[in-house]
Amino acid sequence: xxxxxxxxxxxxxxxxxxxxxxxxxxxxxxxxxxxxxxxxxxxxxxxxxxxxxxxxxxxxxxxxxxxxxxxxxxxxxxxxxxxxxxxxxxxxxxxxxxxxxxxxxxxxxxxxxxxxxxxxxxxxxxxxxxxxxxxxxxxxxxxxxxxxxxxxxxxxxxxxxxxxxxxxxxxxxxxxxxxxxxxxxxxxxxxxxxxxxxxxxxxxxxxxxxxxxxxxxxxxxxxxxxxxxxxxxxxxxxxxxxxxxxxxxxxxxxxxxxxxxxxxxxxxxxxxxxxxxxxxxxxxxxxxxxxxxxxxxxx
Numbered sequence: 393x394x395x396x397x398x399x400x401x402x403x404x405x406x407x408x409x410x411x412x413x414x415x416x417x418x419x420x421x422x423x424x425x426x427x428x429x430x431x432x433x434x435x436x437x438x439x440x441x442x443x444x445x446x447x448x449x450x451x452x453x454x455x456x457x458x459x460x461x462x463x464x465x466x467x468x469x470x471x472x473x474x475x476x477x478x479x480x481x482x483x484x485x486x487x488x489x490x491x492x493x494x495x496x497x498x499x500x501x502x503x504x505x506x507x508x509x510x511x512x513x514x515x516x517x518x519x520x521x522x523x524x525x526x527x528x529x530x531x532x533x534x535x536x537x538x539x540x541x542x543x544x545x546x547x548x549x550x551x552x553x554x555x556x557x558x559x560x561x562x563x564x565x566x567x568x569x570x571x572x573x574x575x576x577x578x579x580x581x582x583x584x585x586x587x588x589x590x591x592x593x594x595x596x597x598x599x600x601x602x603x604x605x606x607x608x609x610x611x612x613x614x615x616x617x618x619x620x621x622x623x624x625x626x627x628x629x630x631x632x633x634x635x636x637x638x639x640x641x642x643x644x645x646x647x648x649x650x651x652x653x654x655x656x657x658x659x660x661x662x663x664x665x666x667x668x669x670x671x672x673x674x675x676x677x678x679x680x681x682x683x684x685x686x687x688x689x690x691x
Contacts, residue, residue: 399455412599582623
């Protein structure tokens with residue numbers, strides 16, 4: 393299978409290439425001068441993508457987007473979070489829709505599990521509507537940007553990703569030091585639900601949707617069937633590191649340190665993977681303790 397991949401330089405993109413996409417022909421979209429025949433330059437900010445980039449392509453995977461936790465969410469960074477997701481997605485969807493022959497059959501495009509907003513203790517799956525707030529609004533526009541490809545008859549899968557667990561990346565990375573020092577603890581009371589997923593299960597789920605269940609389209613929650621509260625996650629994380637994890641972190645402290653990203657840290661999204669569960673996908677790490685043990689293991 394020939395696969396066009398946007399966002400290949402991110403940790404999820406890299407893991408896909410060395411994991412479930414191994415053995416396929418991967419063409420990377422880059423914003424610099426190509427370094428080989430397996431790279432194609434594009435400029436999504438201006439909607440520029442050479443139509444030839446889709447020649448012979450069977451599937452397109454879009455993981456583009458600025459890192460959510462890299463810095464404070466200033467107004468300028470909020471614009472970057474939005475533009476870095478919406479513009480590449482729209483560029484790819486429109487390029488796909490304009491093909492009159494050899495159109496890709498599948499378009500897997502990233503989205504966020506926080507599209508449901510703050511749901512409190514209420515369980516949500518793909519049948520629920522988006523919530524309210526900055527990130528749900530961003531996800532709504534982000535997903536809508538895939539519409540040209542869908543209207544052209546291409547199978548579009550919206551990857552509503554939870555928090556992939558990996559010690560040197562993403563959600564766990566900034567927490568490693570305080571927890572190793574024994575000064576980690578529940579955030580804002582710890583009652584909010586965390587929609588996590590093991591990295592291994594995230595990668596396998598993408599492979600499953602790409603090659604095994606080609607009948608599935610629309611939103612798919614990539615999260616564990618067993619979400620936990622922040623307090624439960626904190627306890628399991630501390631236990632995995634053999635450290636106490638009892639020092640509470642007040643909400644104002646989180647907002648003071650990380651600004652807007654605190655909106656996600658205190659948001660309660662009790663999401664479950666309805667589509668994957670009904671499709672028969674088997675999670676290797678459905679419980680948070682086994683997932684953390686896998687994430688923290690020396691490889």
